[in-house]
Amino acid sequence: MSEPALEIDRRAAHWLQQRQFWEWTDADEAAFEAWLNESEAHRIAYWRQKATWTRTERLVALGPKQPELAVETAPRRRLWPMFTGIAAAIAAVAVLGAMATGTLLRPQDRMYSTSIGGRKTIAFGDGTRIELNTDTVLRARMTTDQRLVWLEKGEAYFQVKHDAAHPFVVMVGEHRVTDLGTEFVIHRGPKNLEVALLEGRAWFDRADRKLQSQSALLKPGDEVVATAGSMSVARKPADELANELSWRRGMLVFKRTTLADAAAQFNRYNRQKLVVQDSEVGRLTIDGTFPTNGVQVFTDAVRNVFGLHIENRGDEVVISHAP
Amino acid sequence: MTASEVEAWFVREVLPLEAMLMQYLRRNWRDTGSIEDLRQEIYVRVCEAARKSIPRPAKSFVFVTARNLIIDRVRKEHVVPIEAVADLDALAVAIDMPGPERNVIARDELRRLQAALDQLPPRSREAIILGRIEGLTGREIARRMNIAETTVSEHLANGMHALTNILLRTEGRT
Numbered sequence: 001m002s003e004p005a006l007e008i009d010r011r012a013a014h015w016l017q018q019r020q021f022w023e024w025t026d027a028d029e030a031a032f033e034a035w036l037n038e039s040e041a042h043r044i045a046y047w048r049q050k051a052t053w054t055r056t057e058r059l060v061a062l063g064p065k066q067p068e069l070a071v072e073t074a075p076r077r078r079l080w081p082m083f084t085g086i087a088a089a090i091a092a093v094a095v096l097g098a099m100a101t102g103t104l105l106r107p108q109d110r111m112y113s114t115s116i117g118g119r120k121t122i123a124f125g126d127g128t129r130i131e132l133n134t135d136t137v138l139r140a141r142m143t144t145d146q147r148l149v150w151l152e153k154g155e156a157y158f159q160v161k162h163d164a165a166h167p168f169v170v171m172v173g174e175h176r177v178t179d180l181g182t183e184f185v186i187h188r189g190p191k192n193l194e195v196a197l198l199e200g201r202a203w204f205d206r207a208d209r210k211l212q213s214q215s216a217l218l219k220p221g222d223e224v225v226a227t228a229g230s231m232s233v234a235r236k237p238a239d240e241l242a243n244e245l246s247w248r249r250g251m252l253v254f255k256r257t258t259l260a261d262a263a264a265q266f267n268r269y270n271r272q273k274l275v276v277q278d279s280e281v282g283r284l285t286i287d288g289t290f291p292t293n294g295v296q297v298f299t300d301a302v303r304n305v306f307g308l309h310i311e312n313r314g315d316e317v318v319i320s321h322a323p
Numbered sequence: 324m325t326a327s328e329v330e331a332w333f334v335r336e337v338l339p340l341e342a343m344l345m346q347y348l349r350r351n352w353r354d355t356g357s358i359e360d361l362r363q364e365i366y367v368r369v370c371e372a373a374r375k376s377i378p379r380p381a382k383s384f385v386f387v388t389a390r391n392l393i394i395d396r397v398r399k400e401h402v403v404p405i406e407a408v409a410d411l412d413a414l415a416v417a418i419d420m421p422g423p424e425r426n427v428i429a430r431d432e433l434r435r436l437q438a439a440l441d442q443l444p445p446r447s448r449e450a451i452i453l454g455r456i457e458g459l460t461g462r463e464i465a466r467r468m469n470i471a472e473t474t475v476s477e478h479l480a481n482g483m484h485a486l487t488n489i490l491l492r493t494e495g496r497t
Contacts, residue, residue, distance in 0.1 A: 005363035010484055017479035021454050022472075043326075044333065044366045050488040051334040054437060056455050128425035234434055305432065307335045 003041070011035070012045035016053060054304060057297050081178070113137045114154070117293055118270045119250065127161035128168065133187075133247050134269045134292070155187040157248060162200070171207065176228055178203040187243060196223040196241055197320065204231075250292050256285045259302065270295050277320030281308060329373045336381035337369060341491040344385060351393055361396075365389050439489040447482030450475055 015032055018024070036043050102180075112132060114120050120310045124142055132138060136154025138313035147168045160168045162181030170177040172188050172195075182200035186193070195204055197218040203226050214231045216224060223236045243253035252269075254262050260282030263274035269292040276282040285304055290298050297312045299317055311318045324332075344365070348358050368388050369378065378384035419435045440448060447469075453464045459477070 005359035008363065009487075010480065013484035014476070015452075016481040016483055017461075017476060021464070021479060022476070035450070039365055040367045043441060045369055047330050047333055048338065048366075048491075049487055051338055052483060052490055054334075055432070055490065056486070058453075124404070146433055211470070289433065304334060305333070 003039075005041070005045075008041055008045045009048070012017060012042070012049045016049045020053070051304070054300060055302065063209070066078060096220055103207055109139050109141045111139050112135065116271055119247070126163065129159040131157040131159075151186055151188050153187065153188055154268050155247070157174055157183075157185045157245065159183050160200075174206050174208055174228075176205055176207050178205075192227045194223060194225050196236060196244065197290050198245075199219070246289070247292060251289055252292055252294075254286050256287065258282060259284045259286060262286060262298070263319070266290075266292070266298060269293060272314075273316045274299070275318045277318055281306075281319060281321060324375055324377060329370055330379075332373055332377050332381070333370055337366065337385060338491055340382060340385050342493065344389060345492055347386065347389060348393075359390065361389075365392055368392065394490070433495070435490070439486055439493070442489050443482050443485055446477045447485065450478040451482040451486070454479060 015035065018028065019032070029310070034213070035048060045093050060294065069123060100183050110122065112122055112130075114132045114134060114136050116135045116273065118132075118134060122130045122132070122138075122140075123139075124130070126142070126147070128147070128318050130138065130140075130149070133155035135244065136156060137152035138154075138156055139150040140213060145166065147163070147166050148171065149169070150171045157178070158168075160182050160205050162168075164178070168179040168182075170179075170186060172186060175193055175195075177186065177195055180201040180203065182202045183198040184195060184200075185198070186195050186201055195202075195218070197220055199220055202218045203215070204218055204226075212262070214226070216222075216231070216233050218233070221238065221241065222233055223241075224233050226232075232292040240255075243255060246253040247269075252262075252265050257265075259278075260276050263282075267273045272295055274295065286305070288298075288301060290301075295317060299319065302308050302319060303310050307322055309322045319323075341362075344362060345358070348361055349355070352358055352361060359469060365385065365388050368384055369381075372378055372388075374382070440451065443451065450464055453459045453467055454461070457468065461475050462474060464479075465475045468475065
């Protein structure tokens with residue numbers, strides 16, 4: 001071999017950075033193609049550099065760049081907000097839903113919602129902030145004598161300004177979280193409810209007085225998992241909690257997460273659904289940080305690391321054993 | 324096989340063997356100056372074979388190719404005493420066993436990437452972080468680092484080249 005391997009590798013790395021970081025013209029593309037076609041060694045050296053580039057994809061997620069937050073400010077304790085467009089439609093649906101669960105929508109209630117993959121921050125006049133995660137509906141009743149919100153579905157992070165005279169109450173179905181000056185996150189899943197406390201104190205109980213036994217005073221690091229009939233409280237390490245809240249930065253953090261769980265998490269944020277074909281594949285575990293909308297990044301990583309087969313069928317992406 | 328199928332196979336099955344392959348070559352080839360060339364020729368040979376049909380398992384195929392290439396070179400060039408090759412036959416060509424090993428790779432991947440980045444020369448490291456993690460273009464990196472664009476290009480290329488070698492050659496260590 002006349003051309004030293006070291007030279008070829010350097011050249012390949014040079015092409016790679018040229019393509020990724022600089023203006024890339026048709027002439028560049030032609031020159032690059034010509035170089036690749038010159039020898040099999042060139043092509044392979046480029047594949048080798050490109051593989052590294054693909055691997056570093058997951059570092060992208062570590063970056064300080066945050067997707068812009070849509071900040072919506074809500075007036076403090078406004079009595080007659082205007083319902084328009086989608087909000088009105090959701091409110092109408094909420095009325096029906098509320099009638100079913102026994103709580104009626106009042107005119108002073110305001111609806112906030114996000115679509116799949118969306119995120120929204122609501123800043124209330126009293127200094128309370130609520131961040132809505134993907135596919136979430138929240139109803140707020142912030143009046144002069146009451147601070148009450150309903151998490152109708154999805155997930156929200158609460159940073160509550162304490163006001164002893166007006167406790168901040170979150171209703172989640174039959175469950176209730178009453179803040180005592182707090183930061184917490186609530187995720188209302190299809191079958192259960194998770195409440196994790198980051199700071200301060202909060203009281204967790206059920207609205208139904210007959211079930212008062214299912215209550216707890218939450219301290220930082222506590223996580224409650226409640227279903228219709230049961231409740232448990234567990235301590236959660238700070239870093240695990242932080243990972244669970246990475247959606248606030250638009251990220252998903254996986255630590256020894258099974259592919260099945262990871263897929264389920266991505267599916268909360270994306271219309272294109274990941275389908276893990278068999279349970280053996282679903283049990284593989286992965287570490288990494290990915291943008292919530294990074295289905296492609298994730299499937300690329302899974303293909304490269306596990307050698308799994310990825311099939312894009314439009315509405316869904318199927319992950320399975322290589323054929 | 325199409326070129327992209329060969330590429331996918333090469334990245335998935337062959338590149339993870341590079342650490343082991345380099346170790347093998349260093350042990351069996353005295354002329355350290357030409358080890359990279361040897362490695363590259365092995366890659367060319369296995370990929371050419373893969374064009375016809377994907378060799379399975381990859382691991383034994385890569386090491387058989389390596390061994391044959393060394394024997395060829397020794398015969399042709401007489402650069403290495405033939406005894407050096409004798410123990411090649413003793414080196415059992417292990418059967419490709421994916422599974423737990425891959426799992427470990429996945430778990431440690433992020434840590435490994437960060438460790439690899441830390442080993443880069445400072446300027447290359449900075450350029451790669453600005454470009455890859457902060458998502459700046461080459462021009463923006465030049466402005467941020469206050470250096471010429473051609474210098475940025477060099478830092479990026481050197482950084483990528485070094486990162487590739489570090490990542491592929493510390494594979495499997497924890």
